[in-house]
Amino acid sequence: MSRDELASRYRKYIDCLNAQDWHNLGQFVHEDVVHNGRQLGLSGYREMLEQDFMAIPDLHFAIELLTSDPPHLASRLMFHCTPTGTFLGLPVNGRRISFAENVFYEFQDARIISVWSVLDKAAIEAQL
Numbered sequence: 249m250s251r252d253e254l255a256s257r258y259r260k261y262i263d264c265l266n267a268q269d270w271h272n273l274g275q276f277v278h279e280d281v282v283h284n285g286r287q288l289g290l291s292g293y294r295e296m297l298e299q300d301f302m303a304i305p306d307l308h309f310a311i312e313l314l315t316s317d318p319p320h321l322a323s324r325l326m327f328h329c330t331p332t333g334t335f336l337g338l339p340v341n342g343r344r345i346s347f348a349e350n351v352f353y354e355f356q357d358a359r360i361i362s363v364w365s366v367l368d369k370a371a372i373e374a375q376l
Contacts, residue, residue: 249355249358250318251317254319254321255316258353259314262309264276266309268298270294274290275359277290277293277294277360281361283296283363284363304332305332307329311323312326319354320352321355322351323353325348327347328346331345338372338376346371347371347372348368348371349365349366349368
């Protein structure tokens with residue numbers, strides 16, 4: 249895939265997440281996906297995302313920065329949301345917070361095979 253094709257594919261993946269279209273997640277995520285070094289597989293990855301949406305009902309992935317160098321892609325995602333309870337070990341409890349996630353992806357066969365993700369926990373702590 250070209251840089252533009254990979255970026256377009258990623259944007260469709262983000263749309264899939266925001267729509268919570270779990271039925272079509274496999275179009276974007278490989279069966280053998282690894283997240284931060286943990287072999288989750290597609291079902292474990294889907295479960296992780298479903299739990300995120302349960303804990304954060306207004307969760308919305310917004311791309312702030314995106315760069316593509318196939319087969320890799322890097323993105324800075326922004327979140328403005330209200331987790332219902334404890335989030336990242338912090339007592340957010342329904343307060344509205346904003347934070348970023350810096351994510352690196354590796355694609356294989358046009359699907360995400362590896363994800364490396366870091367959340368800006370310090371930004372959340374500063375808001376509490």
